[in-house]
Amino acid sequence: MPEQMLATPIDEQQELERGFSRYQSRLIAILALVQFTVILDFIIMSPLGAILMPALDITASQFGVAVSAYAFSAGISGVLAAGFADRFDRKRLLLFFYVGFTAGTALCALAPNYHLLLLGRIVTGVFGGVVGSIVLAIITDLFALHLRGRVMGYVQTAFAASQVLGIPVGLFLANHWNWHVAFAAIVGLALVVMAAILLLMQPVNEHLRLKQESNAFAHLFATVSEPGYTLAFGVTTLLATGGYMLMPFGSAYTVHNLGIDIVHLPTIYLVSGLFAIFTGPLVGRASDAFGKFPTFMFGTVMSIVMVLIYTHLGVATLTVAIAVNVLMFVGIFSRMIPSQALISAIPAAHQRGSFSAISSSLQQLSGGLGSVFAAAIITQNADGSLGHFDHLGYIVVGTAILALVMMFFVQRQVARKTGAATV
Secondary structure (H helix, E strand, O other): OOHHHHOOOOOOHHHHHHOOOHHHHHHHHHHHHHHHHHHHHHHOHHHHHHHHHHHHOOOHHHHHHHHHHHHHHHHHHHHHHHOOOOOOOHHHHHHHHHHHHHHHHHHHHHOOOHHHHHHHHHHHHHHHHHHHHHHHHHHHHHOOHHHHHHHHHHHOHHHHHHHHHHHHHHHHHHHHOOHHHHHHHHHHHHHHHHHHHHHHOOOOOHHHHOOOOOOHHHHHHHHHOOHHHHHHHHHHHHHHHHHHHHHHHHHHHHHHOOOOOHHHHHHHHHHHHHHHHHHHHHHHHHHHHHOHHHHHHHHHHHHHHHHHHHOOOOOOOHHHHHHHHHHHHHHHHHHHHHHHHHHOOOOOHHHHHHHHHHHHHHHHHHHHHHHHHHHHHOEEOOOOOEEOHHHHHHHHHHHHHHHHHHHHHHHHHHHHHHOOOOO
16 A cells, blocks of 8 residues: 555645644644653753762762663563554554653652662653654654654654753752652643543554554564664664763763853753754754755764764853754754654554664664763763763764765665655
8 A cells, every 4th residue: 555545644635735734733742742751751861960960879870870771671662562563553552651651750750769760760761662653653654754854843842842841940840849859740741741642632543454464473573574674773773872872971071071050051951952942843844845865964964073072072161062062953853853754764554663663672772772881981080070971972973974874775765665866
């Protein structure tokens, strides 16, 4: 069945050409809110690091384990969920895992010590790590390829919104009360989003009409063993590795190496996020208009330049720190959005859910390994500053170059499939 039919337009084609229908716009907003809470739950660990480590009396290595625990548990659960990902209505599947994610975040909010916090991160990862793959499968089911850049751009502004709203508010709550309150606030928002999914989202079950393998294990094996998916899985792995290596230690590096007072951290995240909110939709439109691979190539070049600058900065002013973070986020978005839109065209319609779940697992597992690897490379000096941070920059640059080469072949694969010269 051709992709145009499986995109399941919710309104007439002429209306879709003019823009998104009312329901599609509402759906995009719901999915963006889902992503906002899940992403915020993960990335808030980074800025809270400067608060959590002394509060729980833990080392940088222990903190790295707490961050990677989410990634490893998410990776394992993604593999286990992949066999079932295409056998249920995606709305019900999203609700199930989102409820589990909320429960895990509540456990983090109530954790009195490091070990229970670690348990909370594991539970949150088991459920939250699958949510992103379900969101991606829903987008792939309901939106044609030429619209996915824009959709990804809007949904991924959740990452920017977490910088603008979530992280500054979370840091404010943590600084004025304690770090538990930051997680409790995420739980409260997640309950509202859960109600929106239940009441406003329609079933997503067109894929159930397609022929499936006899059992979940066979479906998982068929997806994993598909030769046409190997390259896309490899790109996903490399893209995650670099991000996870730098992100968990960003706040500690900014405070102790760049010399920025901890009270200014919310300002850095706020300004960076504001720029990213405008950048996301623009990158999405650019990837649909000028090509997803050219946009990805632009993002890679910018990311390489800014990572090298960022990891070699000495003591800097607040203005310089903000400028570097803003430009680095532009590069990240210019890779993230077109790569997701492009790779979404790879799987067959009846394997979109399992493909997304496996991709998510690879992303989380490689990211977890990257976080642990980074923690092993980084040293903590007597004054609290981090040593060998520049070494991480070189590794991230290497993964970015390799990912660019592999993405070139991915876009050729999609071009042959769609009949387009440039995707």
